[in-house]
Amino acid sequence: MMAQRPDIIVIGGGSAGAACASRLADAGQKVLLVEAGKSDKDIRSRVPALMANIVQTPDFDWCYRAEPDPSVGGRPDVWPAGKRLGGGSAINGMMFIRGHQWDYDHWAELGATGWDYESCLPYFRRMEDNERGPDKWRGTGGPIAVSEIRSRYSVTEDWVSAVQEAGFPRSPDLNGEKAEGVDFIQLSQRSGLRWSAARGYLEKASPNLEIMLEAQVQRIVIENGRATGVKLRHNGQIRTLTARHGVVLSAGALNTPRLLMLSGIGPGDELRKHGIDTVIALPGVGQNLQEHSATHLVNAVDTHTLNDDSRGLSAVKQLLALAVKRSGALTTGIGHAQAFVRSREGLSAPNIQLAFSAFAFDVTEKGNLALRGESSVSTLVGLMRPSSRGSVTLRSGNPDAAPKIEHILLGDEDDVLQLVEGLQIARAVMAQPAIAKDVSGEVRPGEELESAEALSHYVRAATIPMYHPVGTAKIGSKADPMAVVDADLKLYGLEGLWVADASVMPTIPAGNTNATAIMIGDKASDHILKAVKGRDISQAA
Template sequence: MVVDIVVIGGGSAGCVLAHRLSEDGRYSVLLLEGGASDKHPFTRVPVANIMAVQNPAFDWCYQLEPDASRGGRTEHWAAGKRLGGGSAINGMMFIRGHRHDYDAWAKAGNPGWDYASVLPYFKRLETNMGGADASRGGDGPLSVAEVAMRHPLTEAWVDAATQAGIPRSADLNGAVAEGVGYVQASQRKGWRHSTAAAYIWPVKKRANLRVELEAVASRIQVRDGRAVGVDYVQGGVLRNVSARRGVVLSAGALASPKLLMLSGIGPAAQLREHGIEVAVDSPGVGANLQDHAGVHFSCEVNVPTLNSDRSKVNGLLHGLNFLARGRGPLTSPIGHAQAFVSTRKDAPAPNLQLIMAPLAFELDDKGAIRLCEQPSISTMVSVNRPQSRGTVGLRSANPDDKPVIHHRLLGVEDDLDQLVEGLELVRKIVQQPALSKHFVGEMRPGVALQSRAQLREFARMAACCMYHPAGTCKMGDDADSVVDHRLRVRGVQGLWVADASVMPTLPAGNINATVVMIGERASDLIKEDLAA
């Protein structure tokens, strides 16, 4: 098979790239996705994502190595294994991040990635259900709407946060991305709106676009310093495709560095250790791994929540409400309200994200989610700009082997300090009049843990990954940068990377919206390069 462009990975950015690179009919595009179709209830009904995460039919189920910063714990790391990638199984929270984060990208040697430059792409990708304005888009492929249910305790939590001194925000994705407000989700008429649904379904009959599912890339073919094709396995058969114009790698922050290394692009010593011929010695491949660190606060309340609303009769009513009106608990994303706050006077932008949900859950020893039985609510505290770093490396030269992921989530003590500050702030919120009248008792961390030292130890052992891996093929102009500011892989012509791996640093909050934006901007950069 011969095409103009091969896109590896049909995830949050890959679907965007396949759509945009094929839209004018100039190029033939092949999209290779390792997972199956996303047309399944677990990936379409928002609340059903709990059935997809850690399910190997929907999740690549990566595993972290023991983390010394958290007492040697291991942890599952979710990655979508369906068309749409992470957007097919994630918590659906749509958050752009803070302008400070993008301006910092530009200052780090990435012109064109400051907030003013990326804002048009954020606007281009969305249809905001609140309407278009100077900050928001009104006719893009991806539908963005506030949560399609409003639990009374969500409103009480927002009111309590304002009583605790956090200013109210009408739109945390608008002009001012600070304060407290309601969550917006990648959602259309109550259903999950993944990038597959937004960008691929409407153009599935496009003559110059071909989508191959359950097609796992095993190597990028590099010849005379140029990417010329891709080897992939489908149905147990090794296949290959030639790319006349180039290859775009969009497999995610865990799989993209692995595939580069399998293709001979990475740290030379590591490649030689596994018997891989070195095409480009690129020490930054697999380095700079980041994730937001989070910890749960939960409390029992005296009114029904989603935990206590699980009878068969209620389930039937909720199902009918969802199918007929696109409303109710089945539309629920992972969070319903959130706040971006500063606990440091010298912070240039909010350093913490608080995510509230009108339910609470526990994680078992394997990281599996189990809903609490009693009526309860929870707030996740997350560090917006973690300083801790990790690595993604090869386990072997066998493409079937998953990568080795080392990440000290709390390797920098200040990340832990910020989690503790966040827990103390949440305690202040639940004590405010709007919420205290519903408060029965603190479940996590528990009232017995009051001192800063006790909260630190709780946070250290209870902290979890937020499933926002990024940074492992970072863009920049230093020696450790894998791609330049145009997302071109250094040392190889006709090869680009466009996914969360190119982020030099994490933006504040959930990153899926940023990944979609990267896909949009990358498509323009690649078209410009091809036309040059």
């Protein structure tokens, strides 16, 4: 344990917490980072394709399940959340994408002053070590390695051509000037291995940073209107640790609101229900839960795919390719190429993400995913700006109880319509000459489902969450009663408590959320330094 009392305690060493803790320590703060999970130094986290073995494994994942969702036939969906140093970035699909500039500018319009794209860009740039090199939009030399995919299949090249044949532009860089059009996917990897936020920010962190693993925070300690420390369980003992300046809460969009409520911060009625005294009444805690929804188009193909590389001699070759060249099927992320497209006229920005993979899964009778036995490809059709909103509340006052997640994935008819439009675009792409020559049939939804009505039934049955929960402690102006933190990420009504993770996003950005969460953690450090050292945020980054 740190000999001295730390200046700041950071709760949660995930995507945002790792970035924030490391930057604060670099700036001279004595930081104690407390993480409930173990280290991410584990081959199952490092080898990308082993992701399938760690999601839904309690040693890596909090393994949450939402309440039954009537909009998808009453299915109680799984809501994974990383439980290792690195958090989500230690178990996720590694797709590295920032989202569209419009989303950040929209945040600022909603009251998150200083979170427009121009203000976030220096932090996106400083986090990156981008294999494509630096330019006005991209960074190099930063802690997070961003690499091109190394699991290459000719069918992916064909898909990229087919998207263009279908009328969408080729993007020079979806993380660059414009997040619209088609490109190969970039991954959070270096030399074919996962590059989590823990690897990037914590492995070479300043000696000012101490990390306490397998330390599960039960609540934030509040004295005289100030957060002074945490109560946690470590090695079977309950301990209270204090910090000079305060606490940064980075437990992720599901656990951050849970910890706030366990600490007496949240909607009064909800706290009373569980016998918790209200310290600060903030009705927005746990509300505004947002999530991307996605459905899949699966095709059988006559060309070589990753499904073929998962069996027999080919599988052995892939092991060798990883060991010798750090390439091949075992370096795969969850997608290989992607396109951001508009499914209709009059939108301010693309509303649909198509993520193409040169592989496809079947769902087994037990509900598990299994790679298909034949050559196959899949196109994920993701809805980028869903209207549905859900909530995270307490199941009980027991600090070990899972949060109660209530989310109606397809609560809005127009969300279903947009997914149908996205599916129709994904099908149109597969019909283009560049890829039609590879395709031997449609597995899901199935060619017989043609009408928009039939496709909407399919969407309702087959849509799943994309594992991108955000928004449950949103940034907003003082005039917004549902805002939880101000634009400096300080909790309303309390000194010494900042929230820095995916929960502060006012709305979900158009793209997988890891890069945005890391940006928030990195930028948070400058807001906190402004508070504790009077540093000028406009001069930071």
